Amino acid sequence: MDESGGSGRPRSDGTDGRRPGAGHVNPPRPVDSAEPAGPTRSEPDGAAHPGPEATPDDTNPERPPADATARPEAREETPGQEPAEDTPQPPREDESGPADPATTGSAESGSAAPGPNPQPGDGPESPRSGDRLVKAPRTEPTGDAAPRSTDTHPEFAHASHGPAPKPKAQKGPGGGLLMGRPFGVPVYVAPSWFLVAALITWVFGGQLDRVLPELGGARYLVSLFFAVAFYASVLVHELAHTVAALRFKLPVRRIQLQFFGGVSEIEKESETPGREFILAFVGPLLSLVLAGVFYAGMRVVEPGTVPGVLLAGLMISNLIVAAFNLLPGLPLDGGRMLRAVVWKITGKPMSGTVAAAWVGRALAISVLIGLPILNQSGALGGDAQDIGGMDTVTDALLAAILAAIIWTGAGNSLRMARLREHLPELRARALTRRAVPVETDTPLSEALRRANAAGARALVVVDADGDPMAVVREAAIVGVPEHRRPWVTVSGLAQDITEGMRVSAELAGEELLDTLRATPATEYLVVEDSGEIYGVLSAADVERAFVKAMARPS
Numbered sequence: 001m002d003e004s005g006g007s008g009r010p011r012s013d014g015t016d017g018r019r020p021g022a023g024h025v026n027p028p029r030p031v032d033s034a035e036p037a038g039p040t041r042s043e044p045d046g047a048a049h050p051g052p053e054a055t056p057d058d059t060n061p062e063r064p065p066a067d068a069t070a071r072p073e074a075r076e077e078t079p080g081q082e083p084a085e086d087t088p089q090p091p092r093e094d095e096s097g098p099a100d101p102a103t104t105g106s107a108e109s110g111s112a113a114p115g116p117n118p119q120p121g122d123g124p125e126s127p128r129s130g131d132r133l134v135k136a137p138r139t140e141p142t143g144d145a146a147p148r149s150t151d152t153h154p155e156f157a158h159a160s161h162g163p164a165p166k167p168k169a170q171k172g173p174g175g176g177l178l179m180g181r182p183f184g185v186p187v188y189v190a191p192s193w194f195l196v197a198a199l200i201t202w203v204f205g206g207q208l209d210r211v212l213p214e215l216g217g218a219r220y221l222v223s224l225f226f227a228v229a230f231y232a233s234v235l236v237h238e239l240a241h242t243v244a245a246l247r248f249k250l251p252v253r254r255i256q257l258q259f260f261g262g263v264s265e266i267e268k269e270s271e272t273p274g275r276e277f278i279l280a281f282v283g284p285l286l287s288l289v290l291a292g293v294f295y296a297g298m299r300v301v302e303p304g305t306v307p308g309v310l311l312a313g314l315m316i317s318n319l320i321v322a323a324f325n326l327l328p329g330l331p332l333d334g335g336r337m338l339r340a341v342v343w344k345i346t347g348k349p350m351s352g353t354v355a356a357a358w359v360g361r362a363l364a365i366s367v368l369i370g371l372p373i374l375n376q377s378g379a380l381g382g383d384a385q386d387i388g389g390m391d392t393v394t395d396a397l398l399a400a401i402l403a404a405i406i407w408t409g410a411g412n413s414l415r416m417a418r419l420r421e422h423l424p425e426l427r428a429r430a431l432t433r434r435a436v437p438v439e440t441d442t443p444l445s446e447a448l449r450r451a452n453a454a455g456a457r458a459l460v461v462v463d464a465d466g467d468p469m470a471v472v473r474e475a476a477i478v479g480v481p482e483h484r485r486p487w488v489t490v491s492g493l494a495q496d497i498t499e500g501m502r503v504s505a506e507l508a509g510e511e512l513l514d515t516l517r518a519t520p521a522t523e524y525l526v527v528e529d530s531g532e533i534y535g536v537l538s539a540a541d542v543e544r545a546f547v548k549a550m551a552r553p554s
Contacts, residue, residue: 176256185242185252187235192259200227204313211309226310230317231257233290237321238262240286244279260405261321268510269420273343273352280336287322291315329360331409353417360410368403372396415550422549423509431545432505432526432535437462438490440469444477445485458536460525461494470494471501471523471536497525505534516542 176188205223208215215222238255241264245252253265270276294315301307325333335356343352372395435458438447447459459472476493500519505526507515516524516539524537 176258182239183242183246185246185255187255188257190256190258193231193257196259197224197227197231200230208309211304212306215306222306222310226313229310229314231262233287233314233318234262234321236290237283237287237325238264240282241266241279244282248275248279250279260401267514269349270340273340273349276343277337277340280333280340283333284322284325287318287325291318291322294318327363328356329363329406329410330356330413331360331406332363335360335410335413350417350421353413357410357414357417360413361407364403364407364410367406368399371399371402419550420510422552423513425509425549426512426542426545427508428503428512428526428537429505429508429534431541432537433457433541435460435533435536437466437468437533438472439464440489440491442490443486444480444488444490444493447472447490448477448485458523459490459494460533460536461490468497468525468533470496471525473522474538495521495523501525502527503537504529512542 176190176193179187179189181187201220201223203223204226205220208219208222212219235255235257238257242252242255245264245266248270250270251267253267256263256265266279270279294311297311298308298315301311326337327334328338329335330339330353338359339349339352339356341352342355343349346352372392375395376392434454434456436447436451436454436456437460438450440461440463451457451459458474460468461470461472463469470491472490472494480488480493498519501521501524503512503515503524503526505528520539522539524539526534526537528534
């Protein structure tokens with residue numbers, strides 16, 4: 001086989017790419033062309049020169065059997081349109097699609113890398129025939145390579161805390177206004193917080209009008225200060241979770257203050273039930289400590305003054321935050337403590353999650369029904385009220401919102417637990433595609449022919465020493481028309497391999513997802529521990545396997 005790389009350069013034996021024994025005739029003139037046809041080009045790596053069909057007496061040992069692979073026919077071009085003889089014509093920009101998963105491997109030129117054989121369910125089906133390596137382009141995964149497995153610790157305005165899935169959309173890089181980075185963790189204030197701050201200012205201002213009527217309009221400034229101080233207390237609650245997580249070597253993505261409190265996004269699961277219990281308990285503990293501090297402050301200041309009223313309000317608020325979070329149902333802190341206890345007893349974290357989640361759902365129904373009844377009866381410290389009127393509607397609306405948040409958080413906890421249960425099924429070795437190495441100046445048609453002959457589904461661009469340099473993008477291949485592939489080199493369709501795009505074939509589960517999230521890309525070079533190339537991992541293949549695993553029952 002001619003290994004000249006398909007440059008179209010005349011061979012040194014003077015045959016100009018024609019095979020011995022095959023007669024040569026000039027190609028026919030196109031019917032619709034007024035200009036004489038220019039010289040034809042020999043196809044890369046032994047593709048048939050335009051002319052008569054190969055005859056049985058063609059015994060060139062370097063040429064593979066005629067039915068081994070499908071080769072594109074030679075194209076006729078006029079002299080003014082023919083690409084340069086020594087340089088393959090690059091594709092136009094509008095013929096290259098966006099990057100999409102492709103795969104890699106290592107082997108001698110024209111042979112497959114020592115990667116896995118295509119397995120059903122491991123990725124896209126292998127090409128059937130012809131010189132195509134790819135099928136129709138697929139939609140690229142956006143954001144991370146796969147859905148993120150995170151623990152989140154929400155604290156509602158009246159407290160709460162527990163796991164929740166990764167947000168599907170964010171406003172800006174952090175989901176709100178960046179306020180600072182205590183302990184290296186970014187703290188954001190969501191736009192919804194300003195709505196809550198305005199609501200607290202209005203409600204607390206009405207209460208101040210009854211307690212301190214002499215304040216007049218200044219009561220709203222005092223109320224705004226109370227709203228800010230209350231959310232500062234919620235932030236301290238969240239920082240308690242964050243510090244504990246960092247102490248246990250668990251990464252914290254961010255803290256966000258939002259409509260009903262705060263969220264600490266802890267990206268990994270606690271390794272033991274004891275750590276899980278501590279991580280959940282420190283939040284309510286800090287809220288109780290703050291309530292004690294505000295109570296001590298009340299003993300110092302004069303009752304019935306602005307400082308006295310503010311300290312009393314903050315003390316009561318932190319007591320409510322602590323008490324509500326200690327309720328034994330997910331996604332509250334108490335639910336995570338219950339989960340830790342069941343986990344310790346059964347030895348199964350999934351059992352603890354199921355128990356705490358169903359208790360959380362029962363708690364949501366109790367809040368929906370019980371909170372308005374308790375408020376109307378005066379059991380929560382207020383005056384007994386008749387059923388009806390705006391107060392009843394307000395109580396019912398608040399109860400419905402809290403119940404919906406608790407119910408949704410419990411369901412999210414179950415989904416996240418199922419995710420973690422199936423994560424070990426995501427193994428880099430099983431999802432990796434076989435690939436063949438090609439040099440930078442190899443024409444695309446020849447590279448695809450080699451890949452199909454080797455049963456591979458990806459291309460890796462290597463240097464003269466065989467070291468991998470880039471991965472040919474699958475979507476870019478799709479964007480090149482078939483008739484142009486002999487004139488397009490693989491180097492123009494490849495993505496350079498950075499250090500973060502090299503992953504170990506032994507990675508699996510959450511460790512694999514963490515590695516892919518650290519360097520977002522559509523393809524990754526998979527290597528053995530010895531450094532030998534194993535193949536290419538496509539982010540789209542990981543995502544499909546993830547969705548399939550999540551669809552299976554626990």
